[in-house]
Amino acid sequence: MKKLRRRNVYESSALVYYMGERKERRLTSEQKHILKEKGTEPAFTGKYWNHHEAGVYYCAGCGMPLFNSTTKFDSGTGWPSFFAPADTKAIKENEDKILLMKRVEAKCAKCDGHLGHIFTDGPKPTGLRYCINSAALEFKKKSAPEKKR
Numbered sequence: 001m002k003k004l005r006r007r008n009v010y011e012s013s014a015l016v017y018y019m020g021e022r023k024e025r026r027l028t029s030e031q032k033h034i035l036k037e038k039g040t041e042p043a044f045t046g047k048y049w050n051h052h053e054a055g056v057y058y059c060a061g062c063g064m065p066l067f068n069s070t071t072k073f074d075s076g077t078g079w080p081s082f083f084a085p086a087d088t089k090a091i092k093e094n095e096d097k098i099l100l101m102k103r104v105e106a107k108c109a110k111c112d113g114h115l116g117h118i119f120t121d122g123p124k125p126t127g128l129r130y131c132i133n134s135a136a137l138e139f140k141k142k143s144a145p146e147k148k149r
């Protein structure tokens with residue numbers, strides 16, 4: 001009896017581990033680097049810095065809606081920039097001190113993934129600039145229902 005039970009515990013934790021691995025695998029190594037290791041993609045290289053379609057930007061890590069295209073603006077920095085999140089609860093702020101510089105880190109409130117940084121030189125009405133890595137985002141068009149081509 002005892003042996004059997006132990007084995008079951010082992011098997012279920014192995015399954016959780018396995019499922020976790022599978023979930024991880026859906027991310028590219030660049031996405032993992034940014035979301036989990038607070039990486040930053042080089043400016044002007046991401047897929048969304050010069051992207052102007054109407055829709056919603058979701059967290060690449062967990063699918064949480066993070067930003068609406070209506071709050072996206074051209075900051076000239078080479079990273080997708082927004083002046084407000086889709087929902088005040090979507091983004092977690094975290095003070096981040098690197099090389100004597102104080103920055104506010106933007107994290108996904110759901111999965112804790114690193115998204116980018118928040119600066120206070122953005123446009124009206126908020127004056128904020130959410131400087132986000134393209135690789136941390138997954139864009140979906142507004143009025144396009146799940147169509148596969």
Ligand SMILES: [Zn+2]
Binds near residue numbers: 060
């Ligand atoms: Zn997330």
